[in-house]
Amino acid sequence: MDNMALAIADKCRNCALRTDDALICAQLSTGELIELSSHSTPTNVDRKQPVNARLVDRNPIIAIVEGVIGLQHVLKDGRRSIAALFWRGDIVDLRRDGERAPGNLVALTPARICSLSVESYDKLVRDNPDARAVAISNMREQIHFAADHSVDLGKKSAPERLAAFIFECRRRQLGGDDCQIVDLALRRSDIADYMGLQPETVSRGLKELERRELIALKGRSKVRILDAAALRQLANGTPGKPATPA
Amino acid sequence: MDNMALAIADKCRNCALRTDDALICAQLSTGELIELSSHSTPTNVDRKQPVNARLVDRNPIIAIVEGVIGLQHVLKDGRRSIAALFWRGDIVDLRRDGERAPGNLVALTPARICSLSVESYDKLVRDNPDARAVAISNMREQIHFAADHSVDLGKKSAPERLAAFIFECRRRQLGGDDCQIVDLALRRSDIADYMGLQPETVSRGLKELERRELIALKGRSKVRILDAAALRQLANGTPGKPATPA
DNA sequence: CGACTGGTTGAGTATGGTCAACTTCGGTGG
DNA sequence: CCACCGAAGTTGACCATACTCAACCAGTCG
Known part of the structure; x- marks a missing residue:
């Protein structure tokens, strides 16, 4: 168990998600962190690189550690649109029921992300009130921000x-x-x-x-x-x- | 208590939020419904009417029962923008920390809404996993939808x-x-x-x-x-x- | 019936898109 | 260290889409 904790520390030590009190991993107990860590994949992404599709398929919750990630939609005729920007601390939940694709994530600057397993993430949101508060408040901000952005684009x-x-x-x-x-x-x-x-x-x-x-x-x-x-x-x-x- | 249950029934009986299995109030136990009901204010809103500001101040969680509600921003020089549309079943959480105003809600068709107290709503999200799932999945949809809408407006x-x-x-x-x-x-x-x-x-x-x-x-x-x-x-x-x- | 709101039509215009040439920057290798 | 190359950015000329403004039309309600 100490071995494990050490292994975790390697991954998560110095990660902003952990060291910044306002972010998700700072809300976790050691046990929770170990659990989440063992089901998460921190990754560096070069600018212009799409976030690995395989990664997303496996773990569709993406937390931004550093850099800027864009949610990109490409229309059939090639027009490209960046629907949203995600920055340090944002949590992107790419699960979407049925129909329409959620778009793809691409790094717009050199970035560091951490993809979390659905199970561990959902468990955290269920069991840890502080983590839940961070997750929900981040979603709320994304919604409000998207509204502001729509005003920008519309008028x-x-x-x-x-x-x-x-x-x-x-x-x-x-x-x-x-x-x-x-x-x-x-x-x-x-x-x-x-x-x-x-x-x-x-x-x-x-x-x-x-x-x-x-x-x-x-x-x-x-x-x-x-x-x-x-x-x-x-x-x-x-x-x-x-x-x-x- | 039976009296109370009856009083609740008056308010919530036949409400789509309760009768539609996919919506929030359908997830509640009788006790929870009574509790939430006693801290909620169902209201009809005529077309073009803003949703009462006093109502929103007191209970900034608005659930749409029927009709279409728009989130309206008016720029300083009068340009009007509708940043988002909310339909039956959507839950609008107008809490926003600091800085920018979230915009105002206006009815774009004759509408029926129900404003919920922050406390009861948060309590539900905390204690009732089904209600939480509905609330979170609705937020997720709003986020994805807003992204699609940004693509529409942008390109x-x-x-x-x-x-x-x-x-x-x-x-x-x-x-x-x-x-x-x-x-x-x-x-x-x-x-x-x-x-x-x-x-x-x-x-x-x-x-x-x-x-x-x-x-x-x-x-x-x-x-x-x-x-x-x-x-x-x-x-x-x-x-x-x-x-x-x- | 008349007033009003909402919707359509038309003419002229402005903002931003398109395309092509050119410049600047940053990196790489001689 | 400088020369070169490619990517990114800027500039200019032209053009198209959607905006503006104004008049007109169609329902609706008192």
């Missing part, structure tokens, strides 16, 4: 969507809500597929935000927020003045 | 979105997946706000589907599906031939 202009995306990145990045510098994390074409735009439009849109002096582009993936209030306004749908106010 | 043309919407209505209406005649349930402008379009575009789009002989419009809100396979193809993103194949 916002390209610059507005990009402003919203910048805030999403800021909220999810380690530094949290205060930093001035935001890492966009995704490539232009992934941002495009997520925000319902084309890469060219993303490029032009970011330029436009820069022209309005709301942000400054720092290299390809870093953005400095210059006017957080105005950027937030824009993200929330206040139409920006097309030209610089004289 | 599909107006006719494709409308085809997808027709299937959503068919899937959720009582008859189920087989009927030829689908009730669109919503008004044009609500369809528009939900599918990220304008009412005029909805009108033109439906006309276009009719012109392609995929559907036939039966009055303002009924649609007869003429070519289910082709309509499904279109909804899934196969670009339709712009003109009738000669």
